[in-house]
Structures are given as C-alpha cells and as structure tokens.
Amino acid sequence: MTIHPAMVLFVTAGAVALGPRATRSAVMVLGAVGALVAAATLSHGAHWSYAVGEGSLQLLRVDALSHLVGLVFTLIAAIGAVYSWHATHRGEHAAILVYAGGALGVVYAGDWISAFAWWELMAWASVFVVWSGSTPRAGAAGFRYLFVHLVGGALFLVGLAAHLAGGGSLVFGPFGAPGGWAYTLILLAVAINAAIPPFHAWLADAYPEASIPGMVFLSAFTTKTAVYVLIRVFAGNDLLIWAGIIMALY
Numbered sequence: 001m002t003i004h005p006a007m008v009l010f011v012t013a014g015a016v017a018l019g020p021r022a023t024r025s026a027v028m029v030l031g032a033v034g035a036l037v038a039a040a041t042l043s044h045g046a047h048w049s050y051a052v053g054e055g056s057l058q059l060l061r062v063d064a065l066s067h068l069v070g071l072v073f074t075l076i077a078a079i080g081a082v083y084s085w086h087a088t089h090r091g092e093h094a095a096i097l098v099y100a101g102g103a104l105g106v107v108y109a110g111d112w113i114s115a116f117a118w119w120e121l122m123a124w125a126s127v128f129v130v131w132s133g134s135t136p137r138a139g140a141a142g143f144r145y146l147f148v149h150l151v152g153g154a155l156f157l158v159g160l161a162a163h164l165a166g167g168g169s170l171v172f173g174p175f176g177a178p179g180g181w182a183y184t185l186i187l188l189a190v191a192i193n194a195a196i197p198p199f200h201a202w203l204a205d206a207y208p209e210a211s212i213p214g215m216v217f218l219s220a221f222t223t224k225t226a227v228y229v230l231i232r233v234f235a236g237n238d239l240l241i242w243a244g245i246i247m248a249l250y
Helices: 005-018 021-040 064-083 090-108 112-131 138-165 181-193 201-209 212-234 239-249
Strands: 047-052 055-061
Touching: 005 021, 005 064, 005 090, 021 064, 021 090, 055 090, 055 112, 064 090, 064 212, 090 112, 090 212, 112 138, 112 201, 112 212, 138 181, 138 201, 181 212, 201 212
Parallel strands: none
Antiparallel strands: 047 055
C-alpha cells in the first residue's frame, strides 16, 4: 500500500488541532516519524494518478529526485517535531505540520496543477507559523510575508496558465530552452520563494518574528522547496549559476 507522506502529516495536524494538550507533542512527533517511514518505504515509480479531461493529475510521483528530497524533508520534519516538544501553541503545531505537508506535496507532485496547489498551501500555512510567534511585530510581518507570497503565487499562476495555453505539457518537469512569458514568470515566482536577491527581504523581515520552533521549520522548507523546483524545472539555466554566486557572497 502506497501512503503519501504529506497525507500522514495532514492527518497528524488534525489530530494535534483536536486532541488534548497533554498528548499534542507526542502525537506531532509520532506523525512526523510516520511520514518519514512512509517516505522511506515509497518505491521508485510509485504514483497516484487521477484522470482529468484529456490529462491526468499526479499527486504522487516517486523518482530518484523526489525520493531523495522527500526523505530529507521528512527527516527534517521528524527532528523539528522533537525540537518543538516544549511548544504549547495548538495552532502553531497544526500549521507547522500542514506547512511541511505542503512542501512534501510539491516534492512529490507529478503535474503542474498539483504542484501549484501544494505551493499555495505551503504559503498560507507558513503565514500562520509566522503569526504564531506572538511577538509584537509578528502580525504585521506575517501580512507582509503573505503579500510577497501572494505576488509570487500570482506570477506562478499566470505563468502556468500561459504554459498550458501554449500547449505545454501538464507534467511537472523541465521547461526546456529558456525564454517566453511562462518560463520567465514561473522562474520569478520560484526566485521569490528561494529568496534570491533582490527578492530576499521578506525572509529577514518575517522569520525572526516566528517562535524558535517555527523558525526551524520556516528555514527548512520554503526556500528549500523552491530550490527543489529550480532543480526539477530549470536545471541547466546559466542564470542560476550567477544567482548561486550572489547568494553565496551576499
């Protein structure tokens, strides 16, 4: 039986949100470890496909890249859950789990529509992680964070629409040769999430306002998921070499 690791985290988020405070941390750790086990037991070629019109949505596609990154992400989630044991905010625990699940959704997505849906879920859940910091500036920082990621999401959506309208493949994979509106808009959206200069100010503005456990998860997933998309979709683009150099030196 093939179990999507993200689904394990979503079920755990519901249990954490509805369960008693005394068991909240233990349930979070068990759920995160369960997601790690689910990721480790996925076999190459495993998939969840659903026919939609002339195409199909793939909520789960396991290949060498998604398997490796999925293992790393679930391991981080398990370690982060242990680190968050002392946290008492019910909403923060649930938001963290949904956020991590959204990141895993992007990693395992086999089609563009699923990838975009998980991408947006990750953005919204991470806003609640920022707000859960409960610092005097967390509210305003969270709204600024949300605005930036809504802009990025809009760019992603318009680029995706242009890609599909132009006869592009629904398969979430390499774009091919650089150029065109679809390529450029989606690359910009991913660059925002990757915090590539000059699109990086949101990170330093929002992350310090989250709680310490929240910062652990925020630093682990948003930018790293964007890097995964860069590898999956834009590998071979020379601009990424310069972006990497700038980020290393900045």
